[in-house]
Amino acid sequence: MTMQQTQQIWLKEVECPLCYEEFMTENIWQGKIAVVEEYPDLGKKYSGLNPLYYSVWVCPNCLYADLRGDDFTTTGKLNDEDFENDYKILKLVAGKTDFTQARTFPAAITSYKLAILTAKHKKTSVAKIGTFNMRLAWLYRSLKKDKQEAKFIAYALKFYLEAFTTEDEPDFGNMSQGGITYLLGELYRRTGNARQAVNFFQKVVNDKALNSEPKYMKMARLGWESLKDAPQAQEEEDDSQEESPSKEESSDQSE
Ligand SMILES: [Zn+2]
Numbered sequence: 001m002t003m004q005q006t007q008q009i010w011l012k013e014v015e016c017p018l019c020y021e022e023f024m025t026e027n028i029w030q031g032k033i034a035v036v037e038e039y040p041d042l043g044k045k046y047s048g049l050n051p052l053y054y055s056v057w058v059c060p061n062c063l064y065a066d067l068r069g070d071d072f073t074t075t076g077k078l079n080d081e082d083f084e085n086d087y088k089i090l091k092l093v094a095g096k097t098d099f100t101q102a103r104t105f106p107a108a109i110t111s112y113k114l115a116i117l118t119a120k121h122k123k124t125s126v127a128k129i130g131t132f133n134m135r136l137a138w139l140y141r142s143l144k145k146d147k148q149e150a151k152f153i154a155y156a157l158k159f160y161l162e163a164f165t166t167e168d169e170p171d172f173g174n175m176s177q178g179g180i181t182y183l184l185g186e187l188y189r190r191t192g193n194a195r196q197a198v199n200f201f202q203k204v205v206n207d208k209a210l211n212s213e214p215k216y217m218k219m220a221r222l223g224w225e226s227l228k229d230a231p232q233a234q235e236e237e238d239d240s241q242e243e244s245p246s247k248e249e250s251s252d253q254s255e
Contacts, residue, residue: 001102001104002101002102003101003102004102007029008028008048009027009028009029009049009054009102010028011025012024012027014057017073018059018064018078019062021059023099023100024100025099026054028051032048034046034048039138040219041137041186041187042179042183043141044138050142052142054068055067056108056111056115057072058110062084062087063091064083064114064118065111065115065118066122075122076124077121078121078123083118090114093113093117094114097110099111105143108139112139113136115132119132124171125163125171126162126163126167126170127160127163127167127170127172127173130156131172133155134152134153134156137149137152137155137156153191157184157187157188160172160180160183176213177211177212178204178211178216179212181200181203181212181216182212182220182223185197185204185220189226195232197233201224204217204220205224
């Protein structure tokens with residue numbers, strides 16, 4: 001499957017800001033994206049092409065990877081030498097993926113994993129690493145790979161929380177304070193922590209300082225409502241201590 005321009009895909013020549021390799025990459029016409037459904041964790045179901053396949057550009061030469069556009073061209077605090085020293089690891093992650101070919105599901109997954117490694121070198125906000133993990137969860141969901149989805153949801157929660165609690169200006173992309181507070185509640189709900197989920201949903205609804213958008217107010221009310229009878233959720237008044245996200249790797253769930 002070679003890369004080619006179609007009615008949905010346009011090709012762009014990009015220069016790697018690190019090794020100056022010039023390469024072609026696929027992009028999806030925004031107007032061709034068709035959303036069928038939005039999930040409570042803000043992931044989307046698409047009919048036809050999934051834009052998540054194309055949102056990370058990867059240099060086929062040095063495996064530097066980041067979100068398309070400005071994020072890709074800005075190298076931040078990345079140190080060339082350290083990055084080169086990690087080439088073996090990057091290569092291991094990339095495996096046989098050929099980034100000069102059309103994007104497949106495995107190539108899309110690999111592109112995000114390379115973006116996570118690159119982000120660590122760029123010392124970008126850990127919120128962005130949360131977002132890459134979130135997108136990996138959504139990608140696995142699109143193929144109904146539940147166990148993988150759950151694993152990356154737990155990672156997204158871990159990194160988002162770290163950013164939320166330790167960074168002054170976490171990079172949650174376009175997401176507002178109300179939005180990220182809601183999303184944390186939803187990720188807690190999905191990972192089975194009803195008490196913290198209710199905590200965050202309540203904040204979205206009741207904390208005026210957050211100035212939450214009506215969309216998130218409504219979704220938080222629905223999430224809160226769905227947990228009314230969860231045994232854990234009853235104890236929410238006990239203390240408001242933050243629990244650290246579970247350290248264990250994704251627990252074994254039956255598929
Ligand atoms: Zn490069």
